[in-house]
Amino acid sequence: MNTIYLPADVPPIKEILFRENFDKVTNGSGRLMLFAGDQKVEHLNNDFHGENIPTEDNDPEHLFKIASKANIGVFATQFGIISRYARDYKEIPYLVKLNAKTNLIPYADKDPYSQQWLGVQDVVDFANSSGVNIRGVGYTVYLGSEHEHVMFREAAQIVHSAHKAGLLAVLWIYPKGNYVSDEHDAHLIAGAAGVGAALGADFTKLKVPYQNNKFVPELLKEVTQAAGRTGILCEGGSKVDERAFLDELYAQIHKGGSRGNGTGRNIHQRPLEEAIRMANAIYAVTVEDASVDGAMKIIKGE
Numbered sequence: 001m002n003t004i005y006l007p008a009d010v011p012p013i014k015e016i017l018f019r020e021n022f023d024k025v026t027n028g029s030g031r032l033m034l035f036a037g038d039q040k041v042e043h044l045n046n047d048f049h050g051e052n053i054p055t056e057d058n059d060p061e062h063l064f065k066i067a068s069k070a071n072i073g074v075f076a077t078q079f080g081i082i083s084r085y086a087r088d089y090k091e092i093p094y095l096v097k098l099n100a101k102t103n104l105i106p107y108a109d110k111d112p113y114s115q116q117w118l119g120v121q122d123v124v125d126f127a128n129s130s131g132v133n134i135r136g137v138g139y140t141v142y143l144g145s146e147h148e149h150v151m152f153r154e155a156a157q158i159v160h161s162a163h164k165a166g167l168l169a170v171l172w173i174y175p176k177g178n179y180v181s182d183e184h185d186a187h188l189i190a191g192a193a194g195v196g197a198a199l200g201a202d203f204t205k206l207k208v209p210y211q212n213n214k215f216v217p218e219l220l221k222e223v224t225q226a227a228g229r230t231g232i233l234c235e236g237g238s239k240v241d242e243r244a245f246l247d248e249l250y251a252q253i254h255k256g257g258s259r260g261n262g263t264g265r266n267i268h269q270r271p272l273e274e275a276i277r278m279a280n281a282i283y284a285v286t287v288e289d290a291s292v293d294g295a296m297k298i299i300k301g302e
Contacts, residue, residue, distance in 0.1 A: 003030050004023070009160055009163045009200070010164070010166065014163075014164065016166075017166030018166045018167070018168075021135045021166060021167060025073040025074050025095075025135050026287065027287050027288075029286075029287045029288070030231070030259060031073075032073045032074070032170075032231060032259065032261075032286075033073040033260055033279075033282055033283045033287055034073055034205065034260065034262040034263070035074070035267060035279060036263060036264035037067070037076060038076055038077050038100060039264055040060065040077075040078070040081065041101070044102055052239075054269070054271045056272065057268055057269055057270075062268060062272065062275075063075070064085045064088070064092065065272055066268060066276060068089050068091070070275070071279060071284075071287075072093070072283060073283070073287065074093045074095040075094055075095065076138055078096070078100060078117070079117065079118050079122070079126070086132045087130075090130075094132060094134045094135065095135060095137065095138050095170060096118075097137075097139070098120075099115060099117055099139050101113070108178065111142070111176075112142040112176050112177060113145060113147035115150075120158055120165060121161070135167065136167045137158060137169055138171065138172065139151075139171055140171070140172035140173075142174055142175075142176040142177060143173055143174065143195060144175045145177040152199065156199050159171070163200070168202045168203070169200070169202050170202065170204070170205060170233070171196050172205045173196050174192075174207060175189070175207070184209060186210075186211070186216075186219035186223065189207055190222045190223045190225075190226040193226040193230070194227070196230050197226075202230065203233050204227060204230050206223065206233070206235065207235060208235060208252070209223060215251070217252065217255035217256040218256075220252060220257065221255075221256055221257055224256060224257035224259075231260060232260075233258065233261055233262045234256075234260075234262070235262055236263030236264055239269045242278065242296065243296060246281060246282070247292055249285050250285055253286065260286055261286055263279075266278065277298055277299050280298050281295035
């Protein structure tokens, strides 16, 4: 059953639109399958060209072909890349990422700051003029950076502006910087979840809590409880074996209490048809309560 926690800063005139956006991206489940395509900036070309990555992944349109044919909740990527391809892919449900930075400067040398590129009103105007299917906006905060206070202010304003426009707001909150010794520490990630709630996010995408470099579902419970009415999305991470990925995803949802995932590399670093099947399998587990065995049948085309 879909539980929509309607934010109080959504004005009455936009309540129907917000509910529609939430219902569409979660398909009535309350869970979000976010297809992440923002790494063109974050990781430059490292995720799109190289060993064991199909040549077609180097072309940005590969992302749009996947998103247009697979089952997804939203496709999250930057405004500019959407504007380059959206005339041919208007029906994809988009989430516009409003900031990004590269990983060229090591965090040990300089604390990260990812400044806002565009405003929510720019996104609203674009959606109204183009007819592109935009359902929400997103923004990354680097918790623990000396610049976190600036990103907090930008994030809070983005979330509030999105709600006033009837759009969903998703925050990426990652512990980074000289004062962060373990970005996968469960207690720290739970703190990040609380920050997401304090900023008013509908969903917050977080690192996966580890213990001895392994995911422990019980540790995720502290995180999801700390988030309250903000849904937690666990990041997908580097490409791994399909069953291992789906096993962990199932445990995140059914044992740890997460309300979705944000997955990029485990989908797009595959040939198109294989990528579509992987996305459909992730969607089935996330949104349709499929078992891992059932999802594996989708991957195998059975």
